[in-house]
Amino acid sequence: MDGLNFEDTSSSFIGVNFLWMKWILSIWLILLAIAIFYYWKWSRSTTVELINAIPGRKPLPLLGNLLDLDVYNEGRCLNICCVNDRHEFFVRVAEFLKMMTIDWVKEYGPIYRVWLCTRPFVILSSPELVQKILASSKHITKSSDYLNFSNWLGNCMFTSTGAHWKNRRRLVTPGFHFQNHNNFINIFNEKSSNYAAEFERIIDTQGDTEINVTHLMAKCALNIICETAMGQQKKLEKEKEIYVSNIHRSFDGIEFARFSLSVSTDLGFQTTGFTSCVHLVVKMNAVSMPFTLSRKRLTTPPQNKLSVTQDRREILERHPNTCSDKTESSEIEKGKPQSKSRFAIVDWLIQASNKGADLDDNGIREEIDLITFAGYDTTSAAMVWFLYLIAKHPEHQVMHQLKTSNCQTDSFDFRFMTKQLIVDELDSVFGGNQDRPCTIQNVSELKYLECCIKETMRLYPSVPYVMRSLTEDVEIGGYTIPAGVTVVLSFYGIHHNPCVYPDPEAFKPERFFPENSIGWHPYAFIPFSAGPRNCIGQKYAMLELKVVFANMLRRVEFSVSDQVISDAPDLGFVLKPKHGVRLVISKRLNKP
Numbered sequence: 001m002d003g004l005n006f007e008d009t010s011s012s013f014i015g016v017n018f019l020w021m022k023w024i025l026s027i028w029l030i031l032l033a034i035a036i037f038y039y040w041k042w043s044r045s046t047t048v049e050l051i052n053a054i055p056g057r058k059p060l061p062l063l064g065n066l067l068d069l070d071v072y073n074e075g076r077c078l079n080i081c082c083v084n085d086r087h088e089f090f091v092r093v094a095e096f097l098k099m100m101t102i103d104w105v106k107e108y109g110p111i112y113r114v115w116l117c118t119r120p121f122v123i124l125s126s127p128e129l130v131q132k133i134l135a136s137s138k139h140i141t142k143s144s145d146y147l148n149f150s151n152w153l154g155n156c157m158f159t160s161t162g163a164h165w166k167n168r169r170r171l172v173t174p175g176f177h178f179q180n181h182n183n184f185i186n187i188f189n190e191k192s193s194n195y196a197a198e199f200e201r202i203i204d205t206q207g208d209t210e211i212n213v214t215h216l217m218a219k220c221a222l223n224i225i226c227e228t229a230m231g232q233q234k235k236l237e238k239e240k241e242i243y244v245s246n247i248h249r250s251f252d253g254i255e256f257a258r259f260s261l262s263v264s265t266d267l268g269f270q271t272t273g274f275t276s277c278v279h280l281v282v283k284m285n286a287v288s289m290p291f292t293l294s295r296k297r298l299t300t301p302p303q304n305k306l307s308v309t310q311d312r313r314e315i316l317e318r319h320p321n322t323c324s325d326k327t328e329s330s331e332i333e334k335g336k337p338q339s340k341s342r343f344a345i346v347d348w349l350i351q352a353s354n355k356g357a358d359l360d361d362n363g364i365r366e367e368i369d370l371i372t373f374a375g376y377d378t379t380s381a382a383m384v385w386f387l388y389l390i391a392k393h394p395e396h397q398v399m400h401q402l403k404t405s406n407c408q409t410d411s412f413d414f415r416f417m418t419k420q421l422i423v424d425e426l427d428s429v430f431g432g433n434q435d436r437p438c439t440i441q442n443v444s445e446l447k448y449l450e451c452c453i454k455e456t457m458r459l460y461p462s463v464p465y466v467m468r469s470l471t472e473d474v475e476i477g478g479y480t481i482p483a484g485v486t487v488v489l490s491f492y493g494i495h496h497n498p499c500v501y502p503d504p505e506a507f508k509p510e511r512f513f514p515e516n517s518i519g520w521h522p523y524a525f526i527p528f529s530a531g532p533r534n535c536i537g538q539k540y541a542m543l544e545l546k547v548v549f550a551n552m553l554r555r556v557e558f559s560v561s562d563q564v565i566s567d568a569p570d571l572g573f574v575l576k577p578k579h580g581v582r583l584v585i586s587k588r589l590n591k592p
């Protein structure tokens with residue numbers, strides 16, 4: 001009997017389970033049918049039709065062009081979504097972005113679209129098309145890819161839009177005014193001379209030697225921006241290393257999160273319930289791990305920034321003339337060290353706040369964090385690329401050697417002989433003096449150096465592209481891009497576009513000679529972006545780069561040994577050399 005009872009219970013149990021399974025299956029089938037219906041409806045919507053009218057690869061249902069962008073290596077699929085190793089992940093993301101924003105330009109031209117799952121991107125890489133977005137005061141909203149910067153930088157001008165952005169930009173702009181350049185140049189001179197001396201010390205102990213210059217140049221850029229933004233702060237000295245590692249970790253985190261957001265959501269792009277469901281599944285399966293990781297990383301803020309503001313308030317009370325440029329500029333022109341506490345950008349913000357501007361200490365911290373971050377990685381990347389290119393093209397560095405050795409190589413372009421090249425120019429501007437600080441007047445005389453810096457930023461723009469989320473439909477290049485879509489404005493694409501720059505991969509500073517750049521489109525060279533949301537530190541950065549190189553190249557010569565370095569750029573928010581840059585350094589003894 002017991003046995004019979006057991007069999008009865010078990011068969012009724014199986015029966016109930018079967019019923020449940022039928023129910024669950026039916027619900028899933030209904031959900032699937034609804035999803036397919038929504039997807040079908042969405043894929044025939046005007047928005048999708050408008051986007052698909054733009055050239056680009058045929059997208060797969062749900063996956064879009066995700067598989068086209070996957071990197072295949074020797075038959076092995078390097079699918080980004082299946083990576084556990086952090087380093088490997090970044091290598092693949094960089095490859096992925098390179099393919100999406102650079103390689104496909106050659107295939108599809110100056111306007112094309114890419115679907116990452118159900119999220120569309122439109123990539124623009126001609127001056128005329130990019131101008132349409134950048135010049136407009138309507139299209140200033142950053143895409144959702146930048147949202148993760150907010151975890152780190154708060155509601156600063158870089159991450160915000162509308163009235164808040166306008167207010168912050170208005171308050172910060174005077175800090176970069178031309179009259180403050182005299183204050184900045186003293187800091188640029190002092191720090192770059194220190195690092196030139198550091199290079200010389202290495203040569204004294206090791207002889208002419210090959211080193212990775214990336215680290216020293218990064219420290220130079222960091223010291224400069226910390227002091228110009230926050231003033232001299234002893235407590236920050238200890239924390240700079242931590243700050244650098246925080247920046248790099250935060251960047252990694254942002255790249256992680258950005259990628260996950262790219263394929264999973266675009267808050268500005270309102271699609272259907274079905275696509276949201278797809279987003280969720282993709283996000284949960286493929287990218288939630290990096291996203292969580294990134295959040296942890298991003299919660300490590302740069303240290304002590306609030307106390308920096310408080311300390312500067314005290315200094316300003318003790319030296320109310322710190323913001324005055326008059327005494328400072330006269331001292332700099334005479335090459336004297338400054339007696340007063342130096343002006344820092346934070347001082348302007350404190351003064352504005354004291355005068356009743358809508359900016360509390362937390363707002364000041366946000367903007368100073370932003371300026372430190374924006375002014376560090378970008379300029380340090382530009383410095384390293386410049387040294388790399390100059391080392392690879394010594395004819396631009398050492399004019400007199402070419403003159404004296406009667407160098408008649410076929411590869412040498414003799415148009416250069418008629419122009420002042422860097423060292424000759426430096427010698428003529430500084431009269432052969434290797435130590436004299438650079439003045440504003442000197443900077444304006446270093447015209448060839450400026451062409452070399454511009455050509456560096458053309459080939460390797462520190463910010464290779466920016467992204468905007470459209471708030472209204474826009475007609476571009478004969479296509480309508482619907483509101484909500486993310487447009488990628490590829491500066492790298494413009495700068496390497498053969499229609500804009502003949503022989504675009506060659507390093508030719510003479511492109512920027514005034515006589516050669518007549519008639520250029522105003523958006524042909526835009527490493528600092530353009531329009532109302534351009535780089536606020538553009539003039540500061542050009543001044544910094546010129547002073548740093550004027551001081552370095554008068555004392556140190558940079559050259560390449562064999563084939564140790566590659567110019568493979570690592571494509572992220574900032575374009576850096578993938579493997580760092582190793583250069584041979586030697587002392588420049590050839591004073592006239």
Ligand code: HEM
Nearest residue numbers: 157158374375378379382462463466528529535536537541
């Ligand atoms: C080689 C050096 C630099 C390059 C190539 C560069 C490039 C750029 C670009 C392309 C943007 C626009 C970003 C976007 O629209 O998403 C930008 C914005 C910005 N840059 Fe720079 N930058 C450089 C140096 C600096 C320096 C030295 C500072 C400050 C000291 C700075 C501060 C800023 C700020 C605050 C913004 C945000 C402006 C806004 O959103 O209104 N940059 N930069």
